[in-house]
Amino acid sequence: AGARPGASATFEARHAFTVTPPAGAKDLRCWFAMPQQDPFQEVSVVRVTSPHPHRVVPDDQGNWFLYVEAKGPSIAPFEVVEEFGITRREVxxxxxxxxxxxxxxxxxxxxxxxxxxxxxxxxxxxxxxxxxxxxxxxxxxxxxxxxxxxxxxxxxxxxxxxxxxxxxxxxxxxxxxxxxxxxxxxxxxxxxxxxxxxxxxxxxxxxxxxxxxxxxxxxxxxxxxxxxxxxxxxxxxxxxxxxxxxxxxxxxxxxxxxxxxxxxxxxxxxxxxxxxxxxxxxxxxxxxxxxWHRGRDLVLEGASAPVNMLAKAWIEADGKPLKEKEGWTRKLTFREETR
CATH class of the missing domain: 3.10.620.30 (C8orf32 fold)
Incomplete structure (x- = not known):
């Protein structure tokens, strides 16, 4: 009894986020979904491109997210990109x-x-x-x-x-x-x-x-x-x-x-x-x-409230959440690797 791996597939993925801060925003905190390591998902090194400092942070349920913070009197729109290889196994x-x-x-x-x-x-x-x-x-x-x-x-x-x-x-x-x-x-x-x-x-x-x-x-x-x-x-x-x-x-x-x-x-x-x-x-x-993650109502250090789900991103400007398509967009694209 218990889960076992079946067929596998390997992908090269690009996970891109465009953030458009509201005018006058001085403190921008961003949590971006990133691929997790688990027995059925092998992730190669995640390459991150960001104009602002970034690090990987946990939530309260064992998940990890890419965190980017930007401060200043005027924060210009910017893009954050994760690039990674992943081999997934059928469960x-x-x-x-x-x-x-x-x-x-x-x-x-x-x-x-x-x-x-x-x-x-x-x-x-x-x-x-x-x-x-x-x-x-x-x-x-x-x-x-x-x-x-x-x-x-x-x-x-x-x-x-x-x-x-x-x-x-x-x-x-x-x-x-x-x-x-x-x-x-x-x-x-x-x-x-x-x-x-x-x-x-x-x-x-x-x-x-x-x-x-x-x-x-x-x-x-x-x-x-x-x-x-x-x-x-x-x-x-x-x-x-x-x-x-x-x-x-x-x-x-x-x-x-x-x-x-x-x-x-x-x-x-x-x-x-x-x-x-x-x-x-x-x-x-x-x-x-x-x-991307397991669980609901994720508690993230620095966030204004628990997050219902974070399959894309959670972004706050001066402590207020930004809505997708209004304050940010995300695009996940991929190419399957053939052997």
Missing amino acids: LTDVDPADTRPLFPGETRDMAAYLGSDAQVPVNEEFRKLALDITGGDRNPVSASRKLYDWTLKNVEYWVKYPDRLKASPVGSAEYCLASKTGNCTDFHSLWTALARSAGIPTRMVYGSFFKKSLDGKDADQSYHCWIEFWAPGIGWIVHDVAVADLFVGDFALNDGNREKVVLTTAAGYEKGDPAMVDYYFGNIDARRVV
């Missing part, structure tokens, strides 16, 4: 309920950080009741998680299927996703996390980006993506991506209004539904992605 897990058991009380205490609420992921009576209804009180973390996975596939629609009438929340909200029955990857996985934690299953969200096959070598941003890791005794952390799996249910038609969005919401493209891929994404994830 494969045999998800057999027979390989695990319900958590012991001591394990529940040890996993408390992955069982409580986040700002957009409440663990409360509403979610506990729904989780109980879905799982039937099943305390095996693998079989209960699969029931939550299947319920989500049946009851929530990825917004890109019907972009003319569905939309995502701007913050990744479990409550929005439950009420509207739609959303993007962060909405899907916030809802799943709220239900799983409410059922006593330790869960964390992973933020990253796809290296989208159709954008290889192109001057086009990869946006961001997120997925799930839940913990089961005897197995460890188990991945799943119920948001992408929802596309492979195949309960919608591709058309001129959704085709581009659907294709760019997957790692390697989309043609039609595939039940095998629905099963694959419970316990496995493809190699065409990069991990």
Whole structure:
């Protein structure tokens, strides 16, 4: 039992940020997402170009970010660039309920950080009741998680299927996703996390980006993506991506209004539904992605408040957050290395 590496892929990536400080700003603090080292992600030296001093800093959850600080009576717009090579390995897990058991009380205490609420992921009576209804009180973390996975596939629609009438929340909200029955990857996985934690299953969200096959070598941003890791005794952390799996249910038609969005919401493209891929994404994830961080409500030294998620950047001018596209932009581009 436990996760093991599968196929691998190697990429050369350029992660560029353009920062446009507001007029009169005197203190600019910037935290930029950077690739993490983990057993399934080998990162070569990150080369940083910045006109201002920079260093790598931690948050409170074991992640690392590139930090740039600029001071002065008048801070001009500037660019920060990270260039790195990365080899990602597919994550494969045999998800057999027979390989695990319900958590012991001591394990529940040890996993408390992955069982409580986040700002957009409440663990409360509403979610506990729904989780109980879905799982039937099943305390095996693998079989209960699969029931939550299947319920989500049946009851929530990825917004890109019907972009003319569905939309995502701007913050990744479990409550929005439950009420509207739609959303993007962060909405899907916030809802799943709220239900799983409410059922006593330790869960964390992973933020990253796809290296989208159709954008290889192109001057086009990869946006961001997120997925799930839940913990089961005897197995460890188990991945799943119920948001992408929802596309492979195949309960919608591709058309001129959704085709581009659907294709760019997957790692390697989309043609039609595939039940095998629905099963694959419970316990496995493809190699065409990069991990930026794990967790929500990140505490960064010097930031004005906990950060909901940091899959791109968090920038403050004189203690006030700057919005993406207004105060900064980001572009992640890549080229796949062939052997």
